Amino acid sequence: MDGVVETTPRPRRSRPVRVADEIKQWVVERDLRQGAKLPNEAEMIALFGVSKGTVREAMRILEAQGLVVTRTGPGGGSFVGKVSAERARSLLANYFYFQDLSISDIYQMRRALEPEMVRSLAGSLTGAQLDELEALAERYPEPAQTAEQEKEQHIASLAFHARLSDFAENRLMGFVIGFMARILTDLTVYRRLYEPPNRTLWERGRRHQIDLVAALRAGDGEAAARIMASHMKGAEEMMVAQEVHLKRQFIED
Amino acid sequence: MDGVVETTPRPRRSRPVRVADEIKQWVVERDLRQGAKLPNEAEMIALFGVSKGTVREAMRILEAQGLVVTRTGPGGGSFVGKVSAERARSLLANYFYFQDLSISDIYQMRRALEPEMVRSLAGSLTGAQLDELEALAERYPEPAQTAEQEKEQHIASLAFHARLSDFAENRLMGFVIGFMARILTDLTVYRRLYEPPNRTLWERGRRHQIDLVAALRAGDGEAAARIMASHMKGAEEMMVAQEVHLKRQFIED
DNA sequence: TAAGATTTGTTCGTATGTATC
DNA sequence: GGATACATACGAACAAATCTT
Numbered sequence: 001m002d003g004v005v006e007t008t009p010r011p012r013r014s015r016p017v018r019v020a021d022e023i024k025q026w027v028v029e030r031d032l033r034q035g036a037k038l039p040n041e042a043e044m045i046a047l048f049g050v051s052k053g054t055v056r057e058a059m060r061i062l063e064a065q066g067l068v069v070t071r072t073g074p075g076g077g078s079f080v081g082k083v084s085a086e087r088a089r090s091l092l093a094n095y096f097y098f099q100d101l102s103i104s105d106i107y108q109m110r111r112a113l114e115p116e117m118v119r120s121l122a123g124s125l126t127g128a129q130l131d132e133l134e135a136l137a138e139r140y141p142e143p144a145q146t147a148e149q150e151k152e153q154h155i156a157s158l159a160f161h162a163r164l165s166d167f168a169e170n171r172l173m174g175f176v177i178g179f180m181a182r183i184l185t186d187l188t189v190y191r192r193l194y195e196p197p198n199r200t201l202w203e204r205g206r207r208h209q210i211d212l213v214a215a216l217r218a219g220d221g222e223a224a225a226r227i228m229a230s231h232m233k234g235a236e237e238m239m240v241a242q243e244v245h246l247k248r249q250f251i252e253d
Numbered sequence: 254m255d256g257v258v259e260t261t262p263r264p265r266r267s268r269p270v271r272v273a274d275e276i277k278q279w280v281v282e283r284d285l286r287q288g289a290k291l292p293n294e295a296e297m298i299a300l301f302g303v304s305k306g307t308v309r310e311a312m313r314i315l316e317a318q319g320l321v322v323t324r325t326g327p328g329g330g331s332f333v334g335k336v337s338a339e340r341a342r343s344l345l346a347n348y349f350y351f352q353d354l355s356i357s358d359i360y361q362m363r364r365a366l367e368p369e370m371v372r373s374l375a376g377s378l379t380g381a382q383l384d385e386l387e388a389l390a391e392r393y394p395e396p397a398q399t400a401e402q403e404k405e406q407h408i409a410s411l412a413f414h415a416r417l418s419d420f421a422e423n424r425l426m427g428f429v430i431g432f433m434a435r436i437l438t439d440l441t442v443y444r445r446l447y448e449p450p451n452r453t454l455w456e457r458g459r460r461h462q463i464d465l466v467a468a469l470r471a472g473d474g475e476a477a478a479r480i481m482a483s484h485m486k487g488a489e490e491m492m493v494a495q496e497v498h499l500k501r502q503f504i505e506d
Numbered sequence: 507t508a509a510g511a512t513t514t515g516t517t518c519g520t521a522t523g524t525a526t527c
Numbered sequence: 528g529g530a531t532a533c534a535t536a537c538g539a540a541c542a543a544a545t546c547t548t
Contacts, residue, residue: 014323014534014535015535015536016313016535016536017313017316017317020317034351040512040513040514041513041514042513050536050537051536051537051538052537052538052539053306053309053535053536053537053538054535054536054537056306056310056514056515056516057309057310057313058313059514060269060270060310060311060313060314060317061313061314061316061317062317063270063314064270064273064313064314064315064317064318065317065318065344065347066347066348067347070267070514070515071513071514071544071545072512072513072514072515072543072544072545073511073512073513073514073543073544073545073546074511074512074513074545074546074547075512075513075545075546075547076512076513076514076544076545076546077513077514078514082351083347083348083350083351084348085348087348088344088345088347088348091318091341091344091345092341092344092345094318094319094320094336094341095319095336095337095338095340095341095428096424096425097336098287098335098336099424099425100424101424101425105422105423105424105425105426106425108369108373108423108426109366109423109425109426109429112365112366112369113362113365113366116361116365120361169358170358170361170362171349171352171353171354171358172349172352172354172358172359172362172433173358173361173362175348176362176429180425267514267515268515268516269515269516293532293533293534294533294534295533303516303517304516304517304518305517305518306515306516306517306518307515307516307517309534309535309536310516323534324524324525324533324534325523325524325525325532325533325534325535326523326524326525326526326532326533326534327524327525327526327527327531327532327533328525328526328532328533329524329525329526329532329533329534330532330533330534331534
């Protein structure tokens, strides 16, 4: 004990990581927006006093996070890039790869959020958006004959929810709901594949989606929320009945 | 229009990115878990037929996503790393940096989720967890005298919610709620800093947290949900009254 | 079409840092 | 302290992509 203030015993960040942070800071300080040009490699080397390899590793870090994009050739270089919803979903999926989510975890969230989303959405969708949703809801007019068809219908149904989430004005809510639809699309596995499809459950789910679009078209938020709540309940029952479970899997960029 | 199917206009993935994907796949195929050792640099070079620099850039990409960690020295090398909640939050915050979330967006989510979370939590918390929450709720027994104090109290209150979210069994719900608490902690900016603190609102918020812990201790989920719903309503009112808004800002790793 | 300019992409050799034995 | 086994960093050279003329 000699009174010297300890330097932080942080797990030593490598030089590329430090350079990446400096670049990030450089961008934020200047309030650069999407498309703004960053210094080129040679300038970065001079700016941060590191080698070309280190600069490149730093750029790859930022690129992996979606924060910059890079092009070759004259007029090329690195630019501030908008992080896409797609990339954000992938990065988040990497986290939940280690978390063992259950079907009921996801449905607890869906029950809480999706009715709320459609309540807000009622009356604010354009005719084209409503038509698109209607088209999605009206695919597969007949109940599935095979397990393969049933899986296709399930995925189509999730596409309806994903598209709906794209339209949400609340981007946080839209993102979370879209994320769940994607997880369910990519990661659901059926245990009882040869179980005969349940015609009643199928018909009710389809009815719900069509009624939902009608309620949205009419601008009736309360009705839309009610229908969605009922739909979520039915969907969860179907998942439980089919003993669906989730599979651990990295999602590709 | 000549009927030729366009090749995907993908922005050409660089070799390091491709190698990073191959490594990811290599890991998934072998179902490696946290701590498993990856081939060292020399082996990677042979395995993927690329140079050291390319391998290093690929490893940086994976490191930036939290998927691997690297140590130097004998017995060192790269290892499968568990993505931390902290890192996942940072990566997600990068996405929302470009999305212009509003206070009401966040509170629409909090109102939908936090009562549901505490409903599930009732009766399943340990004594130690409840004591910790109680301690957090009972800080700042007196109303703030200055704007600075008020900000501190606000942050302390958010810490209560963040801690609660750590305890949620539903990791998706816990993550989203913790993410919002963090956004509010890091990014809130007060417009009317010198507004005299509202003693009634402060007292009510404090009361809510204490009552909430009591309800959780009693295992009364419905009461907990009711209190949390009321608390969220009050918190939103306070934010609106103070004309709080969010600030665009990258969150550091 | 072709040539030239510009900028990133990739490789290799070498040297240094760091942790373990 | 010395040997060993790793990652880390640098610099120079060359390759590839893309834009301009």
